[in-house]
Amino acid sequence: MLYSHVIQHRLADFNAEAARRDAKWRTAKNEDDLSRMKEHDFLQVIEVLSILGKNIKNELEGA
Structure with a gap:
């Protein structure tokens, strides 16, 4: 469910933050x-x- 929310509403922001944290991060396009x-x-x-x-x-x- 969190993955779906990120994909639908905040994917560009997520990819930018992930790339900032890890230079090897490949842009995500799906769950x-x-x-x-x-x-x-x-x-x-x-x-x-x-x-x-x-x-x-x-x-x-x-958890």
């Missing part, structure tokens, strides 16, 4: 491309983009 990123890193990026808050991110990381 499969997003899944190449480790879950922890994905959550970090979407937190920076304010797609989800810090508390929710911490809960998901603890």
Whole structure:
């Protein structure tokens, strides 16, 4: 569901932030491309983009 939201609403922002963090990041175009990123890193990026808050991110990381 988070992948779908990113694809539909914030893909350009996500790719820009991912590339800023990792020079080897290849531009994502679909959910499969997003899944190449480790879950922890994905959550970090979407937190920076304010797609989800810090508390929710911490809960998901603890799960």
